[in-house]
Amino acid sequence: xxxxxxxxxxxxxxxxxxxxxxxxxxxxxxxxxxxxxxxxxxxxxxxxxxxxxxxxxxxxxxxxxxxxxxxxxxxxxxxxxxxxxxxxxxxxxxxxxxxxxxxxxxxxxxxxxxxxxxxxxxxxxxxxxxxxxxxxxxxxxxxxxxxxxxxxxxxxxxxxxxxxxxxxxxxxxxxxxxxxxxxxxxxxxxxxxxxxxxxxxxxxxxxxxxxxxxxxxxxxxxxxxxxxxxxxxxxxxxxxxxxxxxxxxxxxxxxxxxxxxxxxxxxxxxxxxxxxxxxxxxxxxxxxxxxxxxxxxxxxxxxxxxxxxxxxxxxxxxxxxxxxxxxxxxxxxxxxxxxxxxxxxxxxxxxxxxxxxxxxxxxxxxxxxxxxxxxxxxxxxxxxxxxxxxxxxxxxxxxxxxxx
Amino acid sequence: xxxxxxxxxxxxxxxxxxxxxxxxxxxxxxxxxxxxxxxxxxxxxxxxxxxxxxxxxxxxxxxxxxxxxxxxxxxxxxxxxxxxxxxxxxxxxxxxxxxxxxxxxxxxxxxxxxxxxxxxxxxxxxxxxxxxxxxxxxxxxxxxxxxxxxxxxxxxxxxxxxxxxxxxxxxxxxxxxxxxxxxxxxxxxxxxxxxxxxxxxxxxxxxxxxxxxxxxxxxxxxxxxxxxxxxxxxxxxxxxxxxxxxxxxxxxxxxxxxxxxxxxxxxxxxxxxxxxxxxxxxxxxxxxxxxxxxxxxxxxxxx
Numbered sequence: 001x002x003x004x005x006x007x008x009x010x011x012x013x014x015x016x017x018x019x020x021x022x023x024x025x026x027x028x029x030x031x032x033x034x035x036x037x038x039x040x041x042x043x044x045x046x047x048x049x050x051x052x053x054x055x056x057x058x059x060x061x062x063x064x065x066x067x068x069x070x071x072x073x074x075x076x077x078x079x080x081x082x083x084x085x086x087x088x089x090x091x092x093x094x095x096x097x098x099x100x101x102x103x104x105x106x107x108x109x110x111x112x113x114x115x116x117x118x119x120x121x122x123x124x125x126x127x128x129x130x131x132x133x134x135x136x137x138x139x140x141x142x143x144x145x146x147x148x149x150x151x152x153x154x155x156x157x158x159x160x161x162x163x164x165x166x167x168x169x170x171x172x173x174x175x176x177x178x179x180x181x182x183x184x185x186x187x188x189x190x191x192x193x194x195x196x197x198x199x200x201x202x203x204x205x206x207x208x209x210x211x212x213x214x215x216x217x218x219x220x221x222x223x224x225x226x227x228x229x230x231x232x233x234x235x236x237x238x239x240x241x242x243x244x245x246x247x248x249x250x251x252x253x254x255x256x257x258x259x260x261x262x263x264x265x266x267x268x269x270x271x272x273x274x275x276x277x278x279x280x281x282x283x284x285x286x287x288x289x290x291x292x293x294x295x296x297x298x299x300x301x302x303x304x305x306x307x308x309x310x311x312x313x314x315x316x317x318x319x320x321x322x323x324x325x326x327x328x329x330x331x332x333x334x335x336x337x338x339x340x341x342x343x344x345x346x347x348x349x350x351x352x353x354x355x356x357x358x359x360x361x362x363x364x365x366x367x368x369x370x371x372x373x374x375x376x377x378x379x380x381x382x383x384x385x386x387x388x389x390x391x392x393x394x395x396x397x398x399x400x401x402x403x404x
Numbered sequence: 405x406x407x408x409x410x411x412x413x414x415x416x417x418x419x420x421x422x423x424x425x426x427x428x429x430x431x432x433x434x435x436x437x438x439x440x441x442x443x444x445x446x447x448x449x450x451x452x453x454x455x456x457x458x459x460x461x462x463x464x465x466x467x468x469x470x471x472x473x474x475x476x477x478x479x480x481x482x483x484x485x486x487x488x489x490x491x492x493x494x495x496x497x498x499x500x501x502x503x504x505x506x507x508x509x510x511x512x513x514x515x516x517x518x519x520x521x522x523x524x525x526x527x528x529x530x531x532x533x534x535x536x537x538x539x540x541x542x543x544x545x546x547x548x549x550x551x552x553x554x555x556x557x558x559x560x561x562x563x564x565x566x567x568x569x570x571x572x573x574x575x576x577x578x579x580x581x582x583x584x585x586x587x588x589x590x591x592x593x594x595x596x597x598x599x600x601x602x603x604x605x606x607x608x609x610x611x612x613x614x615x616x617x618x619x620x621x622x623x624x625x626x627x628x629x630x631x632x633x634x635x636x637x638x639x640x641x642x643x644x645x646x647x648x649x650x651x652x653x654x655x656x657x658x659x660x661x662x663x664x665x666x667x668x669x670x671x672x673x674x675x676x677x678x679x680x681x682x683x684x685x686x687x688x689x690x691x692x693x694x695x696x697x698x699x700x701x702x703x704x705x706x707x
Contacts, residue, residue, distance in 0.1 A: 108671040115464070142462060209569060210550075215651070252657050259572050264652040267542075271549035273571055387462035391673070398668050401651070403658040404484050 053143035054121030054315045061321035065096045068319075069326065070103035070110075070126035072309070074286070075179065077342035086338055090329045096322050101126070106262060107135040114314070118144040123316040128323040130178040130309045134218060137168030137384045139312060145174040146313040152324035155331030158349045162376065163308065168384040176327055177348035179340075180308035182368065182379055183219035184299040186284050187276040188269065198300050199227040202256075202276055209255050212274035213248070215262045217397045218382040220278055222305040224248060226380060232305065233380045238392075245396050252400055260401050269295060281368045285344040297368065299378055306379035308348065340369055453680035464674030474681045482665050482682065489662040490689070492574070493643035496581035497589075500638050501631065503582070504589040508630070509623075511590075512597030529590050541580055541653050545571055548579075548654075572656030580648035585641070589634040596630030632701050640690055662686050 076084050087098055103126065104110045110131070114124040118139075131139070139145050150156055159176065169175050187196050196202065202211050213220045222232045224244040230236050251257045258274055259265075266283055268274040270291050284297040313323045329335060333351030340347040341356060341363055347370075357364035367375045385393065456469035479486070507529070515522040532540060547554060548570040558564040570576050604626065608618035624631075646663025649655035655664070662682060670679040 106671075112671050138463070209567060257657075258569075259651055259656050261651055267545070268549075271546055272551040273549050273569070391463050394673055398673055401657060402482075402485065402660045402665055402668055403656075 054119060056146045056320075057121065057123065057316050057318045059320045060318040064319055065322070066099065066319065067096050067128070067322040067326060068099045068101065068126045069323075070101050070129045071178075072104045072130065073102045075102075075130070075309075075343055075345075076100070077339050086330075086335050089335075090326065094325055094329070096325060098326065104129065104131065107132050111135060111138075118142075118315060121316050123318065124314050126314060127317040127319040128311050128313055128326065130311055132309050133166065133168065133307055133381065134385070134390075136175045136310045136312055138387075138390075139314075140169055140174045141387070144315050146315055146317065146320050147173050148176070148313065148327075149321075149324060152321060153328040153331065155328045155349075158331050158333060158336075158351055160348050160350050163348050166381070166384075175310040175312045176331070177308040177310050178330070179343060179345035180306060180348060181345045182281040182299055182304045182306055182371075183214065183216075183223060183278060184281060184297055184304040185223075185276065186269070186279045186295050186297045188272065189294050189296050191272070191275045195296065196276060196298065198302060199223050199278070202278070203251055207256070207276055209258050210273070210275040211251075211257050212265050212268050212277035212279075213257055213260050214265065214278050214280075215260050215401060217394060218307070219280075219305050220248065220260070221245070221393075221397060222380070222382045223278055223300065223303075226303040226305075227300065229302070231380065232382050234383065236383070241393055242396070245400065248397075249400050252403075281346075282344040285368065299375065301378075304379050306346075306376075306381050308346075344369060346371060449680045449683055452676050453684050455677040455680075464676070466677055471677065474677045475685065478678050478681045478685065481678075482662070485660055485662050485665045486685070486689070488659075489643050489686070490693070492578055492581060492649070492661060493639050493645075495578050496585060496642045497635050497639045499578070499582040500586050500589040501635060504586055504593055504634065508590050508593035508597050512594045513600055513602065516598075526594070529587055529594075532587060537584060538647065538653075541584065541647060544580060544583065545654055548576060571654060572651075572659070574659050576654040577649045577659045577661075580654040581642045581645060584645075584648065585638040588637040588641075592633035592637060593627065593630040596627045596633075600626055628701065632698065635697075636694060640694065643690055644686055 077086050079085055084100060087100055091097055110129070114126075117124045119142075136145075153176070156172070156176065159172065163177050163180075164172060166172075185196050185199060185202065189195070192207070221241065221244050224247050225232050225236070225240055228240070228243055228247070230240045230244075248257075252260070259268060261268065265274070265277055265279060266287055269277060269279075269287065279297065281297055284295050287295055311323075311327050313320050317323065330339065331349055333349050333355045336347045336349035336352040337355035337359060340352055341359060346368070353364050353370040356370065364370055371379070451468060452466075453474055454468070454470050454472060455466035455474075456471040458465040458467050461467075507525075511522055511525045511529070515525060546552065549555070550569050550571070555564065555570060559566055559568070600623065604622050605618055608622045609615075613621065643661075644663050646661060646667055647653055649659050649661040649664055650667075651657065651660075651664075655661075666679045666682050666686075669675045669682065
C-alpha cells in the first residue's frame, strides 16, 4: 500500500491517529501475549519435581573406542610436558582414546552442572567421574549410576578390604575408590613451634583469629565430633551433631576461627592469615614442596576423617565397558603406585606399596600415602546420611558459614 | 486554519504505511533473543520460587506449586544479608563517587588542553579491565593479608592494634567493591564532565559566587546525568555481587551478602525455591530503589 496524504480536517486527522494507536496497542498486546505464552512453554521444559529414576543408556563400547573421564585438578600423574604417562600407556595397550578432563573442582558445583541431564538419563559428556563418598552416595541413591560389571574388572581383587563394603554401596556394585585422603590438623611450624595434637588445641588463646576450618561439612564437623568422643562412622544423631555445631558456632562468633573455606584455604596458610587449620593430608605435602618446608600435618589423637573419591559411571554413558577397562587398568598395583607417587593421596590398591618401594623406599613408608594399620585405626569414615538428614545438617552448617 | 494549510500542501505529513514489515523483521532477532534468554529464565525463576518440596522426594526435589510461603521464609531467614547487601552497595557507591569525581573532573576538564595526557589517563582508568576481575580481587587478598607489608607496617607504627586484621572483615569487602567498580563510576562521569561548558563556571564567578558555590550550583547539576548513570552502574551490580564478599576472596562468615546466600542455597543446600525467591526479591528491591532514585534526581529520560 502506498502512502497517501492525511485528510485536511483536523477532527478526522485526530480520529485517524487515535484509531491507529488503538490498533497498535491491540497488536502489541497480542504479540506480547504470544511471546509470553511461548516463554512459558519454554520455561515449563526445565525440569522440576520428583521424577522417575532414569534408565541406563545402551553400551556402544564395542564400536566406539573413546572414553571421557572427568576428574579433579592435580589428581593424576603428569610429566613436565603436561602428558599423563599412565594414561598414555593405557591408550597404547587398549586402543581406547581417553579424553581426560579436569572438570570437577567442587562436588556441589559439578552436581549442579549435570543434575538435570542425569535426571533425564542423558549423557553428561563424561563416561566416568571421580566424586567424593557422600556425593557418590547421593548419585547411587537417586539411580544416577550404572551398575559395574565386576567380570570386566578382574583387578577388583586388589581393592583394600577396608573399602570393600562402604555403607552407601555394599559390595561396590556402583563405585570404586580412585584416591583417598585424611582430614586432620596442620600448623605453621615457624609460628607454632610447639605443634598441635588435638582439634581442641586450635581453640587456644594465642591462635585467636588465625585458625581456618574447611567448608566441607563432613571434615570440619567430623573432626569436632571425634574430639567430642563421637564415633562418626557409627550410630549418631541430632544431639551429637548439634553439640559439635555449638562448638563451631562459638569459635566463629568469638573470632577464634578466621575463615571457613574450600580449596582456597591453602592461600590463607601461605599468606599466614591462618597459622593453623583443619586441612587435607595431600595438600600439605604439595604445599611444603611449593612454598618452603614449613607446615606439618597430623591426624588428631581423637581421630581424623578418611574420605575417598570414587569412580562411577553416569547413567547416560554409552561407553560403560570402556570405563570398566580403565578402572581395571588403574587397579593394577604397579600403575596405582605410579599415580600415588605423584598425587600424594592414599591409593586403595593392595600391592601398590610394594610396587612403590621399588621406585622409592621412602615413599612407601609415608603414612599419608601408604598408611599402616595403626594409622588407619585412627581414621574414621563419616557415615552416610539420608536425604532428610543431609538437608537438616547441611542447613545448620551453612547457617554458620553464612553468618547472620 | 484551512487556508493556511492550503498554502503548504507540499509539506503535508505523509500517512505512514499501516504496518512496516521490514521494521518488524529487523526487530525479530532482538525480540527472539529477549524471549529466549530473558523472559524464559525469568518465568522459570518465578515458577521455581513458588515450588514446594516433593512429598516423598529426596534432597533437592521440588514440585510446581503456589508456595508463596517461600518468600516469607527467606526474608525471615536472610533479612540481615538483604540489608547488608544494600548497605555495602551504598557504601561502595558513595566511596566510588567521592574517589571518581575528582579523577573524572581532572581528565574531562583540566586535561582538556592536552589530548595526549587525557587519553593516557583514560587508558589508565580502563587498564584494570585487561586483567581478570577475579585475579585482581585475589591480588588484593594477598596485599591485605596479615603478614603483608601494609598490615605489618601499620602495626609497627601502632596505627593498627597488634591482633587486628583486614581480610574477612566488612572493610575489606567494601574496599573490594569500591575498587572493582571505580571504572564504572569514572567513565560515565568523564563523559558528562568532558562536555561541561566552562563558560558557565566563569559566569558563576563573575556573579560573585565562590568556587564552592559554583561547584554546588553549576558543576554538580550539569554533571547530574553522569552521576546518576555512574551510581546506577555501581550500585546495581554491587548489590548482587558475590565475589568480593565470598569467604574465598575478601569476606568472612559475617560479611556474607545476598549473592552468597543464593549461591549456598542453590549449590549446597539444593534449596532451589529459596534461591529463586531471593533472586526475585533482589531484582524487585533493586528495581524499586532505582526507580525512586531516578525519580528523585529528576533524570527519568536517562532510562
